[in-house]
Amino acid sequence: MTDTKTTGDKTLTASPKTLSLKRPAEAGLVKQSFSHGRTNAVVVEKVKRRTLAPGEVKPTPAAPPPPPQAQAPAAQPARPAASPAPRPAQRPNASSMVLRTLTSDEMGARAQALAGARVREAEDRKKAQDDARARIIREAEEERERLAAESRKREEDARRALEDETKRRAEAEAVKRLGETPAPATSAPVSPPRESAPAAPRRDAGARPPVIGRRPQPEMEEPARAAPRRTGPGPVRPVTPAKPERTPRVGQAKERGRLTITTATGATGEDRTRSVASYRRRVQRMSGKGSQEPKEKLIREVIIPETITVQELANRMSERAVDVVRLLMKQGVMKKINELVDADTAQLIAEELGHTVRRVAESDVEEGLFDAADAEGEALPRPPVVTIMGHVDHGKTSLLDAIRHTSVVKGEAGGITQHIGAYQVTSPLGGLITFIDTPGHAAFTAMRQRGARSTDIVVLVVAADDGVMPQTAEAVNHARAAGVPIIVAINKIDKEDANPQRVRTDLLQYEIQVESLGGETLEVEVSAKTGENLDKLLEIIQLQAELLDLKANPNRSAEGVVIEAKLDRGRGPVATVLVQRGTLHQGDVVVAGSEWGRVRALADDKGTAVSEAGPSTPVEILGFNGAPEAGDRLAVVENEARAREVAEYRQRQKREQAAARATVRVSGLEEMMSQIKTAGKKEFPLVIKGDVQGSVEAIVQALEKVGNDEVGVRVLLSGAGGVTESDVILAAASNAVVLGFNVRALKDAREAAERSGTEIRYYNIIYDLVDDIKQAMSGMLSPERREDFLGNAEIREIFAVSKVGKIAGCLVTEGVVQKGASVRLIRENVVIHEGKLSTLKRFKDDVAEVRAGMECGMSFENYQDMRAGDVIECYRVTEVKRTL
Numbered sequence: 061m062t063d064t065k066t067t068g069d070k071t072l073t074a075s076p077k078t079l080s081l082k083r084p085a086e087a088g089l090v091k092q093s094f095s096h097g098r099t100n101a102v103v104v105e106k107v108k109r110r111t112l113a114p115g116e117v118k119p120t121p122a123a124p125p126p127p128p129q130a131q132a133p134a135a136q137p138a139r140p141a142a143s144p145a146p147r148p149a150q151r152p153n154a155s156s157m158v159l160r161t162l163t164s165d166e167m168g169a170r171a172q173a174l175a176g177a178r179v180r181e182a183e184d185r186k187k188a189q190d191d192a193r194a195r196i197i198r199e200a201e202e203e204r205e206r207l208a209a210e211s212r213k214r215e216e217d218a219r220r221a222l223e224d225e226t227k228r229r230a231e232a233e234a235v236k237r238l239g240e241t242p243a244p245a246t247s248a249p250v251s252p253p254r255e256s257a258p259a260a261p262r263r264d265a266g267a268r269p270p271v272i273g274r275r276p277q278p279e280m281e282e283p284a285r286a287a288p289r290r291t292g293p294g295p296v297r298p299v300t301p302a303k304p305e306r307t308p309r310v311g312q313a314k315e316r317g318r319l320t321i322t323t324a325t326g327a328t329g330e331d332r333t334r335s336v337a338s339y340r341r342r343v344q345r346m347s348g349k350g351s352q353e354p355k356e357k358l359i360r361e362v363i364i365p366e367t368i369t370v371q372e373l374a375n376r377m378s379e380r381a382v383d384v385v386r387l388l389m390k391q392g393v394m395k396k397i398n399e400l401v402d403a404d405t406a407q408l409i410a411e412e413l414g415h416t417v418r419r420v421a422e423s424d425v426e427e428g429l430f431d432a433a434d435a436e437g438e439a440l441p442r443p444p445v446v447t448i449m450g451h452v453d454h455g456k457t458s459l460l461d462a463i464r465h466t467s468v469v470k471g472e473a474g475g476i477t478q479h480i481g482a483y484q485v486t487s488p489l490g491g492l493i494t495f496i497d498t499p500g501h502a503a504f505t506a507m508r509q510r511g512a513r514s515t516d517i518v519v520l521v522v523a524a525d526d527g528v529m530p531q532t533a534e535a536v537n538h539a540r541a542a543g544v545p546i547i548v549a550i551n552k553i554d555k556e557d558a559n560p561q562r563v564r565t566d567l568l569q570y571e572i573q574v575e576s577l578g579g580e581t582l583e584v585e586v587s588a589k590t591g592e593n594l595d596k597l598l599e600i601i602q603l604q605a606e607l608l609d610l611k612a613n614p615n616r617s618a619e620g621v622v623i624e625a626k627l628d629r630g631r632g633p634v635a636t637v638l639v640q641r642g643t644l645h646q647g648d649v650v651v652a653g654s655e656w657g658r659v660r661a662l663a664d665d666k667g668t669a670v671s672e673a674g675p676s677t678p679v680e681i682l683g684f685n686g687a688p689e690a691g692d693r694l695a696v697v698e699n700e701a702r703a704r705e706v707a708e709y710r711q712r713q714k715r716e717q718a719a720a721r722a723t724v725r726v727s728g729l730e731e732m733m734s735q736i737k738t739a740g741k742k743e744f745p746l747v748i749k750g751d752v753q754g755s756v757e758a759i760v761q762a763l764e765k766v767g768n769d770e771v772g773v774r775v776l777l778s779g780a781g782g783v784t785e786s787d788v789i790l791a792a793a794s795n796a797v798v799l800g801f802n803v804r805a806l807k808d809a810r811e812a813a814e815r816s817g818t819e820i821r822y823y824n825i826i827y828d829l830v831d832d833i834k835q836a837m838s839g840m841l842s843p844e845r846r847e848d849f850l851g852n853a854e855i856r857e858i859f860a861v862s863k864v865g866k867i868a869g870c871l872v873t874e875g876v877v878q879k880g881a882s883v884r885l886i887r888e889n890v891v892i893h894e895g896k897l898s899t900l901k902r903f904k905d906d907v908a909e910v911r912a913g914m915e916c917g918m919s920f921e922n923y924q925d926m927r928a929g930d931v932i933e934c935y936r937v938t939e940v941k942r943t944l
Contacts, residue, residue, distance in 0.1 A: 362410045363418050364403050371397040373406050377415050384409055425702075425709050429651070429695050434613040434641075442612040442675040443484070443492035444605035445514065445638065449535035450521035451528075452499070455551040458588040459521060460497050463598070480624050480690070480754055482638055482678030483665045487598040491605070494638070494676050496623065499758075513542050513691075514621050514638055517604055519597075520572075521549045524558035524585070528566040536570050545604060548574055548583040549597060554590050612675035617696040618644035622652050623678065625687045626752040627781030633657075633684040637694050644673045644696065649703050650681070653692030654710040656703035657684035687780045690754040743774040744837050745796035747787050751803050753780045755826075759801060762830050771840045773833065783809045783820060792816035797836075801829060843939040850934040851875025851912065857928055859917070866924045867899070867917045870932060877916065877934045878909045884933040885926065896921045897934065 092100040162170070334342075362376045370388070374381040374397070381397045387409050388395050395401055401409075407417045448456045464485055481497045496515060518539040522532055539546050548567065550560045564574050564583070573579025582600050586593045624636040635652065637644075644650075648659045660683035662670045673679040688694075697703045746763070750756035756778050763773045776796055777787060783798055783805035789812060791798045798805075798813070798820040805813065805820050813820050823829040853870040861867055870877075879900040885893040899919040900907055910916040918932065 357414060359414060359416065361416045361418055362406075363420055364406045364410065365420050366403050367400045368403070368406050369398055369400055370395050373401070373409065377410055377413060379413060383413075387412060423709070425705050429697070429706065430619060430693060432616075434616065438613045438615060439611035440614060442610050442614075443494050443677075444516045444601065444608070444610055445494045445496065445676050446517045446519055446601055447496040447498060447515035448519050448521060449498055449538070451523070451526070451531040451535075454521050454523040454526065454529075454532075455588050456521045457497055459549065459551055459586065459594075460495055462588045462591055463495070463594055481665075482623050482636060484678060485598075487602045488595045489599060489602045491602050492676075493598065493601055493605075494678060496638070496678075514623070514640075515542065515544055516608060516610055517601060518542075518544050518546050519549050519601070520546050521551050522563045522567075523552045524550050524560045524563060525552055525555045527559075527562055528570070533570055536572060545608075546572065546581055547597075547600060547604065548572070548581060550583065550585045551588060553585045553592070554587040560585050610676075612641050614643045614674045616642040618642035618648065618650075618673075618694075619696070620644070620694045622688050622690055622692045622694055624690055624752050624754050625684075625780060627687045627779070629782060631682055633682075633687040635681045635684055635688055635694075636678060637681050638678050639673045639675055641675060642696070643675075644679065644681075646671050648696045649698070649700055650684075650694055650696050651703045651706050652684070652688040652694040654707050654714055655684050655686040655688040655692075656697075656700075656707040658700070659683050687753055690752075690757060741769065742771040742840050744771065744833070744840060745774050745776050745791075745794045746833070747776050747791045747796050747798045748778040748801070749783050749787060749799070749803055750778075750780055750801040755801055756780055759799075759826060759829060762826065763833055766830065766834050767837060770842070771837050773837070782806055785809045785812045788812040788816065788818050788820070792818045797821060799823065799829060799833075801826070838941075838943040841942040843941050846938045846940060848936045848938060849875065850881055850936060851877050853877050853910075853916070853918065853932040853934065855926060855928055855930045855932065856915075858926055865919060866926060867901075867919050868926045868930075868932070869915065870918050871915050872910050872912045874912055875934070876909050876911050877918070877932075878936075879907070881934050881936050883918075883920065884935075885920070885923075886931040886933060887927065887929075892925075892930070893920065893923050895923055 090102045092102060094100070358378065360377060362373070364373070364376075370384055371381050374384045377384075385395065385397065388401070388405070391405070391408070393401070393405060403419055407419065410417050448460055450456050460483065464483055480499065483495045483497070485493055485495065487493050518535070520532065520535055520539070522528060536546070548563075550563050552558055553560060564577055567574065568577070572581050574581045574583040576583060582604065584593055584597050584600055586597055588594075618639050619641045620637045620639040622635050623638050626634050628634050633655070637652075644659065644662070646659050646662055650657060650659060659681055661681075662673055663680040663682075664670050664673075665678055670679065697706070744767075748756055748759055748763075750759060760775055760778050763775070767773055776794055777790055782803045783800050785806065785808040787798060788805070788809045790796070792812075796818075798818060800820060800822045802824050804822065810820075812818070821832070823832075851872060852874040853872045855868045855870050857869040859867045859869060877897070877900065879897060881897055883895060883897045884891050897918060898921040899917070900910065901917040902910060902914070907916070920926070
């Protein structure tokens with residue numbers, strides 16, 4: 061059997077093995093066209109369909125099984141089966157096709173696919189049934205809601221018709237009562253056969269006008285003929301019956317018109333709300349924005365501080381910021397809305413816009429803080445405040461200790477008072493007296509000045525054996541400046557060399573005349589050691605206070621003055637305050653200088669805790685956020701916000717003042733020359749820490765007086781409290797010395813000082829501190845140079861020596877010439893060179909000196925330009941150490 065290739069015929073291959081059938085494949089080109097105009101050519105295979113040869117039987121595919129949901133048709137009468145025609149037996153042909161049977165795997169896959177199809181069809185059928193049920197339920201609910209809405213509408217229409225009928229009847233009754241004949245209605249519905257319809261009343265002047273535009277109600281109209289109406293003599297004219305309104309039947313869907321949001325959401329005409337545009341028009345009508353009528357301009361009082369931003373100014377005037385900027389540009393000021401303008405410019409802008417202006421300053425935050433007036437009759441008597449003043453070592457603290465029966469003087473270093481203290485004692489007459497003890501050293505002038513300002517009476521203590529001294533005269537001047545009376549206490553009358561009369565006489569030169577000499581100043585001779593006349597001194601103070609009639613109002617916010625302040629390691633900032641007006645309570649918010657705080661605790665002069673302090677009472681206050689400065693005024697404010705505002709303002713003032721002091725403005729030739737003179741001034745940097753603020757202030761003032769135009773003190777930092785690590789770091793950065801007055805360095809500070817090599821010096825007596833600093837500053841002074849003349853020599857001849865240079869042959873004309881001394885080469889009375897004498901020879905020998913009348917050879921260091929006839933002046937320079 062051979063294979064043949066015939067185009068268009070299929071190829072049949074017979075072999076001893078299994079027969080296989082291959083369909084011929086022929087390549088072809090298909091052109092694809094897309095909607096956007098693009099085309100594409102695709103190569104495909106074309107398989108031709110097999111044509112049966114004559115006598116070949118076409119294979120019949122297996123019929124698929126019927127679907128499970130198909131039901132058998134109804135039984136029909138059976139037809140007689142036609143006998144098939146006999147077919148001749150065919151002989152198998154070699155060209156017949158043998159079909160492959162399905163394998164078991166293929167049969168299983170086909171059965172699984174059929175089962176999956178049955179499951180999906182069941183699920184789809186169930187889902188369709190559920191959707192049909194839901195649709196039926198939804199349609200029923202919509203129909204029920206529609207019927208309910210129609211029922212409500214009919215009820216509403218019936219109610220309105222009934223109300224209208226009631227109104228018409230009421231009007232008819234009113235007309236009948238007034239005796240008028242009602243007018244017949246223009247149209248009336250036909251009355252029922254057995255009932256006569258009432259005639260509509262005639263419209264009169266006093267009758268109510270009909271409602272225009274109201275549609276007739278369907279319930280009140282009849283589709284029958286209208287009754288004939290008689291308008292006068294003549295035949296009755298028939299009235300055209302009103303066309304009845306068509307009412308949809310129940311269950312009949314209403315014809316849907318235009319689809320809108322209202323109809324889509326199912327809302328009826330009764331449920332319609334006001335549109336957005338209508339609401340906006342209503343708001344404009346009520347607010348008046350739509351009207352073009354000019355509004356009345358509001359005139360405001362504008363508060364203008366020292367500086368204000370353009371935006372804030374516009375807000376305070378209720379004007380637009382662009383209008384303010386436009387006015388500024390007209391005045392030649394180019395500003396943005398967030399930039400500052402001064403008060404004058406802001407005032408011009410505000411007045412130009414028609415507003416009134418009230419100028420305020422930044423310092424107004426302190427307005428009303430102090431010296432508020434009291435009402436008449438509220439002031440009550442208060443104890444007097446007495447300040448003890450005088451020269452150092454005249455017995456002020458000893459006198460106060462004898463009065464209080466204490467020993468404060470034993471705790472003072474060096475036997476002198478270096479702190480200011482406040483105490484309260486009871487006089488023999490039963491009244492309280494407040495004493496303020498001040499130091500007598502010359503460095504504590506500020507303390508004495510503060511004590512004189514805070515007092516009512518000054519007790520001037522003068523030692524009978526010493527007389528009037530410089531600090532005594534200073535105390536007299538402070539008392540006179542404060543305008544307070546003076547009581548002279550002549551102390552130490554128990555000594556052998558005491559001379560009280562000398563004290564009285566010496567006070568006359570300061571215009572103080574005591575009573576024993578015919579004056580007005582009270583005096584008393586006392587002894588702190590024996591206690592003589594101490595009661596008399598207290599009685600005199602009490603009598604003087606009664607004459608002064610001292611009063612204060614205790615029922616108000618407290619005011620006072622800070623006498624002393626310190627930084628306690630365990631308690632924090634502690635301030636000794638003398639209350640002058642009002643009563644200070646625990647928990648009050650106070651302001652003192654640039655510091656503020658809430659009073660956490662109060663303690664009296666004996667250290668006892670108290671809850672309040674009245675006028676003329678000294679107390680210690682705990683609760684400040686920092687140690688205030690001595691002499692600052694204290695006031696109680698209403699809240700912490702006000703206290704913080706005042707404290708921040710005062711801190712800014714301090715910084716500005718410090719910057720102003722540091723900035724030197726040269727305004728004249730004299731100041732320029734002084735600045736040039738002090739440009740090379742040496743400074744001695746210091747960091748000063750003390751136990752109390754007053755002592756630190758006194759030390760700084762004393763050290764600033766030490767120095768001259770060449771050297772001076774520069775205080776880097778000063779304050780109350782122990783020496784901390786930050787103080788040491790600051791001193792190390794500036795090569796400064798740390799001074800501790802009655803304080804010690806903390807452990808961290810000591811370790812930092814050892815690492816950096818910073819020196820820390822401790823003192824407890826102000827004398828020693830000032831003397832040591834003065835001595836250290838004296839070492840910074842350049843020594844004084846002095847010239848001692850030795851002699852003169854005249855050059856006679858110049859010799860040139862190899863490997864040596866020029867040698868001047870000289871004759872000593874005056875004094876002596878020494879080797880190594882300083883020399884000047886003078887030519888025609890002009891100094892040509894200054895230097896050292898390197899060589900001095902007598903003949904061939906080196907000598908130390910050559911006296912007058914002898915010849916010698918000289919050579920200079922690094923100088924060879926010598927001529928005959930020049931004069932050599934020989935001298936020595938000595939340095940003398942200077943002191944301040």
